[in-house]
Amino acid sequence: MENNINQKPVTVVLVGIGGYGALYVDELLADMDNSLCRLVGVVDPAAAKSPKFDCICERGIPVYATLEAFYNHNQAELCCIAAPIQFHTPYTVYAMEHGSHVICEKPLSGCYTDGVALAALSDKTGKFIISGYQWSHNRAILSLKRDILDGKFGAVKQMRTKILWPRRESYFKRGSGWAGKRCAADGTYILDSVANNAAAHYLHNMLFLLGDRMNSAALPVSVDAELMRVNPIENFDTCAIRMHTADGAPLLFLATHATKENEDPVFIYEFEKGSVSFAAAGGHGIVAVMNDGEEISYGNPFDDQMVKVRYALRAVRDADARAELPCIVSTAVPHAQCIWAIRDVPIADTPEALLEEIPGGENGEDILRVIRPLHDAMNLAYDKCCMLSELNDAVSADLRKVLKPVMGLSVGERVGE
Ligand SMILES: NC(=O)c1ccc[n+]([C@@H]2O[C@H](COP(=O)([O-])OP(=O)(O)OC[C@H]3O[C@@H](n4cnc5c(N)ncnc54)[C@H](O)[C@@H]3O)[C@@H](O)[C@H]2O)c1
Secondary structure: OOOOOOOOOEEEEEEOOOOOHHHHHHHHHHHHHOOOEEEEEEEOOOHHHOOOHHHHHHOOOOEEOOHHHHHHHOOOOEEEEOOOHHHHHHHHHHHHHOOOEEEEOOOOOOOOHHHHHHHHHHHHHOOOEEEOOHHHHOHHHHHHHHHHHOOOOOOEEEEEEEEEOOOOHHHHOOOOOOOOOOEOOOOOEOOOOOOOOOOHHHHHHHHHHOOOOOOOOOOOOEEEEEEEEOOOOOOOOEEEEEEEOOOOOEEEEEEEOOOOOOEEEEEEEEEOOEEEEEEHHHOOOEEEEEOOOOEEEEEOOOOOOOHHHHHHHHHHHOHHHHHOOOOEHHHHHHHHHHHHHOOOOOEEEOOHHHEEEEOOOOOOOOOEEEEOOHHHHHHHHHHHOOOHHHOOOOOOHHHHHHOOOEEEEEHHHHHHO
């Protein structure tokens, strides 16, 4: 984004500067150097633990322990929120009530109903809320969505996605200890899991691409779920989730933190008139092959991951850009509804016989917990486009014995409860 010489830099406050927030610091400091914005404060109760603390202090940017303290002394046109999930809604509300537009990290929140209240508040205050799914701001994904909406691909037949992202114990113990939690101490829903955090993008992306407008996402009608856990957490670290669209097309999502092998996201989306695929490891970006042989390269969905911040900066100044924001609060609601719909699905614990513990870290205490047959089972389920419990091979037989599948949950009924 070029800065128009007549435009004043957008004033910005950033909430959460450690963890993922460090990437916001880098982006905002670069945008500041390009005169796009002015970072007028950061908020983090553990700011000094962030690797970015020193450079924030060197630049003379004020640091606050609470958002209240920031707004008591200051104001900002844009508030960026990269704090843990339980703070997404209260901080978004607080920032809007104090005159700021908001970009808040994904997921929307732990509770899908927050989306309705936030959208109403956004209308009332005239402040936008961007949900920080970077793929939904990415050029390749947006041009694919344009073609889907223009009817180039016809109706969707099936979609499948797989992510194997091993995470060690330190991941689950990071920050203020909210990882893998269902609720915060005050009862606020978090529902942190592989599907609501690290791999949330790829579940959301299937719904996003099927939205009936550039900034909407499709709501699944029903959902099947198999949830597992190998780490000592409240929620699940492994899942097979299959959503069904109103037309009955299955959207399969296979994700885990419990394999030895790291396999970055892959997807195959099949439509009437062609098929779209992506393999992060392949280096080819998103490629569509139409039934008539035409090939279309859309580009890499991992390019320019912080472009979402520049969308926000532009939208503060430009009403037309605001109207075209691709991922606003309502766009993030279908993902949140899906997570809500499966919130009480029983989680299968991993029996000793299937568990492998791989020591790591300086003194070997940073353990990676692996569910032994999972790597092969996930790959087979992806190839066959089926749930883990629907496999019939020998390798996954022991795994299938422990799964607790729940099929055909009505999303409408579950979110109405
Ligand atoms: N878009 C992405 O690719 C991506 C990647 C990782 C995380 N995230 C999202 O970013 C958010 C933070 O995740 P994380 O993994 O960085 O968490 P984290 O726990 O590692 O870091 C959170 C940061 O927020 C700070 N913090 C904690 N409580 C706070 C409070 N009350 N007010 C202000 N700051 C507070 C912490 O001190 C820390 O600096 C989550 O919503 C997560 O889903 C997004």
